[in-house]
Each structure stands twice: as structure tokens, then as C-alpha cells.
Amino acid sequence: MAKPIIIGNWKMNGLSEEADHIVSALLAYAEKNKNFAPTVICPPFTQLYHIQKHIKNTPYALGAQDCHVAEKGAYTGNISAAMLKDVGAKYVILGHSERRAEYKESNELVSQKTIAAQNSGLLPVVCIGETKEERESNQYKDVIANQIKGSLPEQFNGLVAYEPVWAIGTGASAKNEDIAEVISFIREKLVAQYGENGKKTPILYGGSVKPNNVKDIFAISELGGVLVGGVSLIPEDFLQLVTIAQDFV
Numbered sequence: 001m002a003k004p005i006i007i008g009n010w011k012m013n014g015l016s017e018e019a020d021h022i023v024s025a026l027l028a029y030a031e032k033n034k035n036f037a038p039t040v041i042c043p044p045f046t047q048l049y050h051i052q053k054h055i056k057n058t059p060y061a062l063g064a065q066d067c068h069v070a071e072k073g074a075y076t077g078n079i080s081a082a083m084l085k086d087v088g089a090k091y092v093i094l095g096h097s098e099r100r101a102e103y104k105e106s107n108e109l110v111s112q113k114t115i116a117a118q119n120s121g122l123l124p125v126v127c128i129g130e131t132k133e134e135r136e137s138n139q140y141k142d143v144i145a146n147q148i149k150g151s152l153p154e155q156f157n158g159l160v161a162y163e164p165v166w167a168i169g170t171g172a173s174a175k176n177e178d179i180a181e182v183i184s185f186i187r188e189k190l191v192a193q194y195g196e197n198g199k200k201t202p203i204l205y206g207g208s209v210k211p212n213n214v215k216d217i218f219a220i221s222e223l224g225g226v227l228v229g230g231v232s233l234i235p236e237d238f239l240q241l242v243t244i245a246q247d248f249v
């Protein structure tokens with residue numbers, strides 16, 4: 001396996017001053033450490049262009065947090081995958097549980113966005129994961145199976161992020177055995193859906209990942225990396241994750 005990938009999802013955070021502070025710390029790290037684990041930052045749309053100018057030709061890659069299904073047109077307030085590609089993004093997070101909840105994004109819509117992202121040359125990071133109620137009523141495998149079937153298009157070239165909703169932003173990540181169980185379940189489903197290609201899709205975990213739990217999380221079999229929220233805004237902590245990822249191959 002390759003080194004785990006670390007993707008920082010800033011969510012709706014990062015005014016200019018904060019963004020500059022984080023990016024300066026990342027750049028200082030990259031000056032001292034060459035060839036570290038793949039690291040992606042996904043700031044809000046408003047910072048993409050500015051940040052790309054700073055991280056160009058560094059080991060960091062840029063990602064966005066959503067895109068529209070259409071390439072362009074009369075969609076006031078929206079951003080297309082082509083626009084993200086145009087400002088230098090390589091990745092786009094799609095179907096995050098916060099969007100699924102707030103905007104009622106369906107699996108079908110997430111699948112269409114995934115196709116749009118792929119058509120524009122972006123790597124989609126498709127988020128799936130069950131709610132607390134779905135876990136407690138033991139429905140989580142059905143929910144995850146449905147999300148995989150419905151949110152991933154017929155041809156899929158991207159990453160899958162397992163983010164149990166109940167572990168996001170709570171400070172308490174899921175237990176390692178629970179993560180491990182779901183990661184191998186997702187792998188089974190991907191292989192059933194895509195054959196050989198399904199073996200290659202990186203599967204990430206997200207939900208209260210921190211410097212003090214990431215080592216155990218990286219050790220989970222088949223885990224391709226982590227999707228990090230809160231800690232991605234604290235450069236010292238985020239960079240600790242990057243350093244710890246170095247030890248894994």
C-alpha cells in the first residue's frame with residue numbers, strides 16, 4: 001500500500017488571515033521535509049485561487065468541498081467542476097453528510113456530481129456514513145451498501161471516505177474495530193461493483209481524527225488515509241498527522 005493520504009476539509013472556515021496562517025505553516029513544513037505523505041487541503045471556494053498560487057510546486061494538493069452537476073450556465077450561486085479544475089484543484093469532496101443533511105443531497109445527485117467531477121479531470125472524494133440512529137438500530141451496513149450503490153457512478157475513478165455522522169466533530173472517533181469492520185465491508189462492495197478496479201480505490205476514514213488517535217487508525221487494514229475536519233485548521237496538529245503518516249508504507 002502507498003502512504004496514507006491526508007485530506008483536510010476546512011468546511012466553512014478560513015477568512016484570509018486564518019488561511020494565510022495555516023498555509024504559511026504548511027509551507028514552512030514543506031521547506032524542511034521533502035517527500036512526505038500525500039496531503040490535500042480543501043479550503044472554502046473563496047480561498048482556492050489564492051491558496052493555489054502559494055502551494056503550486058509544493059507537495060500539497062488543492063481540493064474543494066462541493067461542485068455542481070452542470071459544467072456552466074444559469075445556476076446562480078453555484079460552482080462547477082470545470083471552475084475548480086481551472087483554479088488548480090485536483091480533488092473535490094462530494095456527498096459530505098453535512099450537505100446530505102442540510103441540502104437533502106440524494107445518492108443520485110452525489111453520483112451525478114461525481115460524474116461531473118470526473119469529466120472535468122478532478123478526483124472525487126465521495127463521502128458515505130451512517131447516522132447515530134442507523135448505527136444503533138443496526139442498519140448501518142444497509143445504509144452504507146445503498147450509498148455505495150447509489151452515490152458511485154458506473155465508472156468510478158476517485159476515493160471513498162467513510163465518515164460515520166456520529167463521530168464527526170464530536171471529539172470521539174469511532175472505535176478502531178468498528179472502522180475496520182466498515183472499511184472491509186466497503187472494500188467488499190467496491191470489488192463486487194467494480195471488480196479489479198474496486199481493489200484499488202482508496203478508502204478513507206473521517207470523524208474526529210487527531211494526532212493522538214491517527215496512528216491506530218492508519219494501522220487499520222485496507223485504510224487509504226484520513227479526511228480531517230477540525231484538526232485541519234490547527235496547523236501544528238494537522239502537520240503531526242502528516243509526520244505520523246510518514247511511518248506507514
Ligand SMILES: O=C(CO)COP(=O)(O)O
Pocket residue numbers: 009096163167168169170171206207208209227228229230231
Ligand atoms: O467531517 C469531517 C471531515 O470531512 C470530520 O470532521 P472532524 O474531523 O472535525 O470530526
